[in-house]
Amino acid sequence: MSTISVKSITKNFGTQCAVDHVSFDVYPGEIFGLLGPNGAGKTTSIRIVLDIFEPDSGEVTVFDGPMTEAKKNRIGYLPEERGLYQDIPLEYCLQYLASLKGMDKEVSHKRIDAYLERFDLNQARKKKVKELSKGMQQKAQLISTLVHEPELIIIDEPFTALDPVNTQMVKDILKEQRSKGKTIVMCTHQMHQVEQLCDRLVLINQGKSVLYGSLNEIRKNFTGNVVEVRTHETLPENIPGVTAIRHTNQNGDYMLTVEEGITPQKLLKTLINLDIQLEQFEIASPTLDEIFIKIVTKRDEGNE
Amino acid sequence: MNKTWLIIKHEYLRHVKRKRFIFAVLSMPFFVLLIVGIGMLTAIFSTNNSPIGFVDHSGLFKNPVMPEFEASLPFTKPMQILPYANEEELNAALEAEQIQAYFVINENYFENGSIVLVANEEPDSTVLRDFREFLNLNLLKDFPKDISNRLLEGGTVEVRSTDDGREMSSDNIFAFILPFLAGFLFMIAVQTSGGYLLQAVVEEKENRTMEIILTSSSPNQIMTGKVIGNLSVGLTQLVIWIIVGIIGVVVLQSNFPEVQLAQIDTRFLGLMVLTFLPAFVMIAAMMATLGATATESREAQQIAGLFTLPIVVPFWFFGVLIESPNSPLAIGLSIFPFTAPVSLPLRAAFTTIPAWQIVLTVSLLFVLAAAALWLAGRAFRLGMLRYGKKLSLKELFKKA
Numbered sequence: 001m002s003t004i005s006v007k008s009i010t011k012n013f014g015t016q017c018a019v020d021h022v023s024f025d026v027y028p029g030e031i032f033g034l035l036g037p038n039g040a041g042k043t044t045s046i047r048i049v050l051d052i053f054e055p056d057s058g059e060v061t062v063f064d065g066p067m068t069e070a071k072k073n074r075i076g077y078l079p080e081e082r083g084l085y086q087d088i089p090l091e092y093c094l095q096y097l098a099s100l101k102g103m104d105k106e107v108s109h110k111r112i113d114a115y116l117e118r119f120d121l122n123q124a125r126k127k128k129v130k131e132l133s134k135g136m137q138q139k140a141q142l143i144s145t146l147v148h149e150p151e152l153i154i155i156d157e158p159f160t161a162l163d164p165v166n167t168q169m170v171k172d173i174l175k176e177q178r179s180k181g182k183t184i185v186m187c188t189h190q191m192h193q194v195e196q197l198c199d200r201l202v203l204i205n206q207g208k209s210v211l212y213g214s215l216n217e218i219r220k221n222f223t224g225n226v227v228e229v230r231t232h233e234t235l236p237e238n239i240p241g242v243t244a245i246r247h248t249n250q251n252g253d254y255m256l257t258v259e260e261g262i263t264p265q266k267l268l269k270t271l272i273n274l275d276i277q278l279e280q281f282e283i284a285s286p287t288l289d290e291i292f293i294k295i296v297t298k299r300d301e302g303n304e
Numbered sequence: 305m306n307k308t309w310l311i312i313k314h315e316y317l318r319h320v321k322r323k324r325f326i327f328a329v330l331s332m333p334f335f336v337l338l339i340v341g342i343g344m345l346t347a348i349f350s351t352n353n354s355p356i357g358f359v360d361h362s363g364l365f366k367n368p369v370m371p372e373f374e375a376s377l378p379f380t381k382p383m384q385i386l387p388y389a390n391e392e393e394l395n396a397a398l399e400a401e402q403i404q405a406y407f408v409i410n411e412n413y414f415e416n417g418s419i420v421l422v423a424n425e426e427p428d429s430t431v432l433r434d435f436r437e438f439l440n441l442n443l444l445k446d447f448p449k450d451i452s453n454r455l456l457e458g459g460t461v462e463v464r465s466t467d468d469g470r471e472m473s474s475d476n477i478f479a480f481i482l483p484f485l486a487g488f489l490f491m492i493a494v495q496t497s498g499g500y501l502l503q504a505v506v507e508e509k510e511n512r513t514m515e516i517i518l519t520s521s522s523p524n525q526i527m528t529g530k531v532i533g534n535l536s537v538g539l540t541q542l543v544i545w546i547i548v549g550i551i552g553v554v555v556l557q558s559n560f561p562e563v564q565l566a567q568i569d570t571r572f573l574g575l576m577v578l579t580f581l582p583a584f585v586m587i588a589a590m591m592a593t594l595g596a597t598a599t600e601s602r603e604a605q606q607i608a609g610l611f612t613l614p615i616v617v618p619f620w621f622f623g624v625l626i627e628s629p630n631s632p633l634a635i636g637l638s639i640f641p642f643t644a645p646v647s648l649p650l651r652a653a654f655t656t657i658p659a660w661q662i663v664l665t666v667s668l669l670f671v672l673a674a675a676a677l678w679l680a681g682r683a684f685r686l687g688m689l690r691y692g693k694k695l696s697l698k699e700l701f702k703k704a
Contacts, residue, residue, distance in 0.1 A: 047515075050515075050518075050519050052515060052518050052519065052685075069307075069521065069522055069525075072519055072520055072521070073520075077515065077516065077519045079512075079516060079519075081512040081515060083511040083512030083513045083514075083516070084511065084513060085507075085511055085513060086511050088318065096310075096314050097516060097520070099310050100307055100310060100311075100517070100520035100521055101520055102307075144516065
């Protein structure tokens with residue numbers, strides 16, 4: 001049973017089609033990536049899922065049914081347009097937002113205390129929100145997303161405005177939430193950030209879904225016949241089973257395009273037989289960015 | 305806990321707990337007190353209560369009885385009237401500023417009432433009244449006490465209508481002042497809480513908190529919470545002012561028992577509540593709609609004045625409402641939702657309003673208030689996520 005089920009949703013703003021027949025399912029306990037470049041329709045899709053917008057056509061179910069007020073308490077949402085009430089103290093702001101998620105006062109106080117401690121915001125709790133730095137506000141917002149321990153966490157561009165240390169912290173928190181069995185939908189254009197995190201993903205471009213499935217499967221489908229090799233020796237110009245050798249940089253990195261029918265194991269054997277000292281031997285798996293660019297350029301060629 | 309209630313509480317406490325609010329609330333009575341105080345001081349300093357002298361050539365006032373004058377203002381002495389033997393003494397006393405003026409009662413006063421008032425500066429306005437009282441009292445001193453008292457005090461006229469027991473004492477100024485004051489306070493309260501509300505709605509947009517709020521509660525809960533929360537701020541202000549006002553009236557009455565207070569007509573109060581509350585909600589919800597469709601608070605504030613303007617209109621026709629409360633204009637003003645809250649209770653003070661008019665006005669207000677709230681919720685949902693873009697009226701009524 002899927003936590004979110006999106007069936008062929010479409011949304012137009014005037015003449016502009018923001019989302020065009022997008023479908024995907026999010027299953028319990030996974031980190032699901034909703035990926036795509038800026039303006040692809042990610043945020044609009046999320047807003048439709050959250051019942052902020054109504055779709056022009058298509059259907060969305062959350063927790064096996066339409067969105068209700070009660071279900072909103074089971075969802076934590078970190079919107080792309082970040083914001084907290086600027087004119088009130090941080091602690092009070094978080095408590096108010098937690099109470100709107102149906103949280104009991106005592107429990108929310110305890111949890112907010114713990115989170116403020118963990119996010120290093122203890123000093124700032126009595127300060128007005130507008131006095132906090134952007135990064136601090138972002139962390140505070142994350143607290144309000146997680147404090148009611150939602151079953152479904154939806155975060156839109158979680159890494160903007162965060163430095164590397166805080167980025168890592170957010171990643172750790174997301175992994176921790178997944179290990180607790182929470183379902184996470186992560187919406188971002190920074191595809192390299194989610195490669196280590198996502199279990200499954202959908203890739204949206206210009207409102208259309210262009211890729212959908214588990215990360216491993218997608219990678220496998222796009223893995224070509226290229227092997228990355230690093231060595232301090234000079235490679236011979238002709239290696240049996242290799243059709244092309246490309247020197248990627250001066251540090252001894254090479255990309256070897258392998259002949260059809262030759263497995264990486266066979267190539268490794270050949271290299272060892274040639275007595276080449278290998279520092280690294282790796283089957284090149286494309287990054288999401290590369291896959292995305294490949295898809296998009298292929299489509300454009302098809303359109304022309 | 306109900307989320308609407310949480311939003312009401314948040315919106316209410318946010319303002320009420322602030323120093324700015326306390327200051328705004330207290331500044332009004334303080335301001336009134338200051339004006340009254342300054343007025344009193346000016347009156348006290350400008351009052352000349354040095355005695356007046358007189359010389360009697362008619363022989364009617366040989367052993368005069370002095371009326372018991374009361375001080376016209378606090379901290380002043382009551383007026384004194386002193387007899388003198390002749391004009392020379394009076395002139396000397398006037399020069400020496402022992403008296404502020406003197407009266408010469410001529411020989412044939414009894415025949416033609418001839419009296420001369422002599423003063424170097426314009427005497428205080430009470431001088432003539434006080435001296436006349438002195439003359440009357442002395443002319444009547446041989447009559448029985450009760451007759452002379454009745455003659456001197458005159459009668460108390462009470463105006464009644466034949467249709468019901470409503471009555472109006474001619475010196476009951478409160479019958480006029482109360483509706484006027486109530487309307488005035490209503491206007492201020494609408495303006496203040498409307499302003500708060502407008503700010504509270506636009507703020508969600510400026511702070512970009514909408515999406516969080518919308519994914520925590522429904523647009524209708526948010527709007528209802530905001531409208532009621534911010535209106536309560538205005539009402540709190542109003543109630544505090546009314547309490548201060550009542551205290552002021554009680555203090556006034558205990559110091560000046562002659563100021564007659566009307567028993568406040570309970571029907572007037574009832575009508576006031578029935579029209580003020582829905583009108584309050586209606587106007588506020590309209591302001592909220594405006595806030596949700598506008599892009600920034602400054603822009604919204606400018607248009608907000610348009611909603612408070614019609615409330616003032618009945619004040620322009622105050623005379624008509626009082627003198628001919630059953631004229632078509634007066635009836636129209638009391639039915640039109642924007643002018644009803646001031647006009648209807650005002651008319652009720654001067655005439656008996658047919659039940660159908662009251663029912664029509666009040667139900668119209670309640671229906672419009674509900675409709676305005678609904679519209680506000682809709683505008684919130686549609687307009688709030690359009691940062692920097694305006695929501696047109698057409699879009700507001702189209703399907704989301």
